[in-house]
Amino acid sequence: MIRNAMAAAGLLVAVASPAAAGDTSKGVILALSCAACHGPDGASPGSIPAIDRLKPSEIEAALKAFRADTRPATVMGRIAKGYSDAEIGLLSGQFGRGR
Amino acid sequence: MAGSLSRRDLGRVGAAIAASAALGPVRANAARKVDVVVIGGGFGGATAARYLKQFAPGLSVVLVEQNRVFHTCPFSNLVLGGLRRLADIAYTYDRLSDRFGVEVVHQRAVALNAANRTVRLADGSDIGFEKAVLSPGVDMRWDALPGYDEAASEEMPHAWKAGPQTALLRRQLEAMADGETVVIAPPANPFRCPPGPYERASLIAHWLKQHRPKSKVLILDAKDGFSKQALFMQAWTRLYPGIVEHVPARDDGRIVNVSASERWVETAFGTRHSGGVINVIPPQWAGAIARDAGLANADGWCPVDPTTFASDLAPDIHVIGDAAIAGQMPKSGFSANSQGKVAAANIVRALAGEAPISGSFANTCYSLVAPDYGISVAKVYRSTPGGIIGIDGSGGLSPMDAGPEVRAHEAAFAEGWYASITGDMFG
Numbered sequence: 001m002i003r004n005a006m007a008a009a010g011l012l013v014a015v016a017s018p019a020a021a022g023d024t025s026k027g028v029i030l031a032l033s034c035a036a037c038h039g040p041d042g043a044s045p046g047s048i049p050a051i052d053r054l055k056p057s058e059i060e061a062a063l064k065a066f067r068a069d070t071r072p073a074t075v076m077g078r079i080a081k082g083y084s085d086a087e088i089g090l091l092s093g094q095f096g097r098g099r
Numbered sequence: 100m101a102g103s104l105s106r107r108d109l110g111r112v113g114a115a116i117a118a119s120a121a122l123g124p125v126r127a128n129a130a131r132k133v134d135v136v137v138i139g140g141g142f143g144g145a146t147a148a149r150y151l152k153q154f155a156p157g158l159s160v161v162l163v164e165q166n167r168v169f170h171t172c173p174f175s176n177l178v179l180g181g182l183r184r185l186a187d188i189a190y191t192y193d194r195l196s197d198r199f200g201v202e203v204v205h206q207r208a209v210a211l212n213a214a215n216r217t218v219r220l221a222d223g224s225d226i227g228f229e230k231a232v233l234s235p236g237v238d239m240r241w242d243a244l245p246g247y248d249e250a251a252s253e254e255m256p257h258a259w260k261a262g263p264q265t266a267l268l269r270r271q272l273e274a275m276a277d278g279e280t281v282v283i284a285p286p287a288n289p290f291r292c293p294p295g296p297y298e299r300a301s302l303i304a305h306w307l308k309q310h311r312p313k314s315k316v317l318i319l320d321a322k323d324g325f326s327k328q329a330l331f332m333q334a335w336t337r338l339y340p341g342i343v344e345h346v347p348a349r350d351d352g353r354i355v356n357v358s359a360s361e362r363w364v365e366t367a368f369g370t371r372h373s374g375g376v377i378n379v380i381p382p383q384w385a386g387a388i389a390r391d392a393g394l395a396n397a398d399g400w401c402p403v404d405p406t407t408f409a410s411d412l413a414p415d416i417h418v419i420g421d422a423a424i425a426g427q428m429p430k431s432g433f434s435a436n437s438q439g440k441v442a443a444a445n446i447v448r449a450l451a452g453e454a455p456i457s458g459s460f461a462n463t464c465y466s467l468v469a470p471d472y473g474i475s476v477a478k479v480y481r482s483t484p485g486g487i488i489g490i491d492g493s494g495g496l497s498p499m500d501a502g503p504e505v506r507a508h509e510a511a512f513a514e515g516w517y518a519s520i521t522g523d524m525f526g
């Protein structure tokens with residue numbers, strides 16, 4: 001849904017100017033890192049859990065639990081420690097829109 | 100795999116190109132100008148092209164890639180270990196063009212003119228651009244190790260670019276007699292994929308154990324230590340005792356001289372090692388197109404802005420991936436993918452007159468030691484005015500002494516990562 005939202009925004013502005021930006025806000029940029037493992041837009045094609053159907057609140061809670069080592073993980077504990085509360089809030093907000 | 104061409108097809112395509120070049124004057128192409136040219140359709144470039152179009156579908160984006168089929172270096176060690184075929188790690192660019200509207204031009208870029216903002220292709224045509232993304236990966240340095248030049252790499256493959264070199268090394272392994280040694284000689288830092296040589300040693304050992312039980316792997320290292328060393332060593336003791344031997348530089352592991360015809364490598368203190376198969380991984384530097392355009396420093400790597408990846412030497416050209424000096428980030432496919440997105444976002448913003456935005460970058464490098472034994476190193480990185488740095492407290496290694504379930508879990512995630520990132524790159 002990141003893609004759909006951005007594609008829609010992009011198409012609208014594209015009429016005005018080809019160079020006009022779609023959404024490249026901080027939250028979008030932060031959330032793009034998730035795709036390398038969790039798949040484009042969080043829709044994982046393989047063995048890594050998909051995150052595209054989780055609500056922002058679920059992602060936020062999971063990341064904070066990983067960061068606090070209260071939720072078992074192989075790698076997410078190590079990754080989540082790289083993000084502040086504010087960043088977790090911003091990037092979680094990119095998922096689960098409109099579901 | 101779609102899009103592979105026979106030799107005869109290639110001949111026809113070549114003839115068609117020659118004919119059209121004869122008909123259409125090259126000067127007609129010279130006037131062509133697009134918003135963004137991406138050079139190199141690998142981990143950095145394919146990602147950047149896709150996300151440029153995803154952020155701003157109205158942009159004209161041309162991807163210049165010399166090969167029609169891209170073989171991923173990630174998972175090429177599985178091909179060497181007999182766990183995948185070369186076709187399993189092959190990708191074409193159809194979906195980047197059909198689904199995302201990237202115009203893919205399969206030619207080699209031969210010159211990049213930063214001042215005029217044009218790139219010259221092998222057929223002599225020029226494409227002008229507002230912004231360029233350069234992700235050519237590495238070239239082997241044929242001047243760095245006496246005796247090891249391009250011709251020698253046909254005898255002693257580096258297989259550090261996936262494709263024909265991977266196939267050659269695999270054929271050599273299959274042809275090797277039981278009891279012969281596989282020599283792997285990794286370079287000093289920095290180089291593409293710091294844990295790669297040790298994953299390779301592991302997966303070759305996995306294959307030897309079943310098919311050449313009297314053979315072993317000898318790693319002659321130009322370094323004293325290496326990425327995920329303790330985890331690799333523990334795994335070798337567990338899975339491949341007596342099969343993998345690592346000789347660090349301080350114990351005379353560094354090779355300084357090579358003879359491809361006599362099939363030996365010689366160390367700094369003059370010890371000659373021969374092997375049934377010799378895999379020399381030579382020192383590397385940024386791909387030629389970046390060095391020739393004057394975008395590299397004296398060591399052959401490209402200094403860039405830590406937020407936007409704009410070249411320090413040509414601000415409209417963004418250099419990403421292995422070719423770039425990205426602070427503390429390792430030269431990995433994951434890093435290149437991460438950088439491709441942040442560079443794409445900043446190019447879109449710059450073209451729209453918006454201020455740069457700093458993201459953060461993630462990297463997780465999985466290594467497979469066996470099909471069901473994975474280990475990883477991870478880190479989150481941030482741009483600072485002084486460069487890209489790892490965020491304190493983030494990242495780190497898989498736990499030592501973990502049991503088989505944890506290792507199996509990470510092996511499954513390595514495959515999941517591969518499926519996800521290739522989907523992210525090629526659509």
Ligand SMILES: Cc1cc2nc3c(=O)[nH]c(=O)nc-3n(C[C@H](O)[C@H](O)[C@H](O)COP(=O)(O)OP(=O)(O)OC[C@H]3O[C@@H](n4cnc5c(N)ncnc54)[C@H](O)[C@@H]3O)c2cc1C
Nearest residue numbers: 139141142143165172173208235236292420421431432433
């Ligand atoms: C054995 C091995 C295992 C690895 N395993 C992993 C792993 O598990 N995880 C990981 O994250 N990384 C891994 N890597 C590292 C990863 O492959 C590289 O870091 C990554 O490919 C870098 O991306 P790039 O875009 O800089 O270069 P590349 O992916 O190499 O792409 C460069 C592209 O540019 C093209 N090109 C170059 N010059 C020109 C030109 N002048 N004109 C037109 N086209 C050109 C090339 O044909 C190529 O397609 C591994 C590497 C090796 C060797």
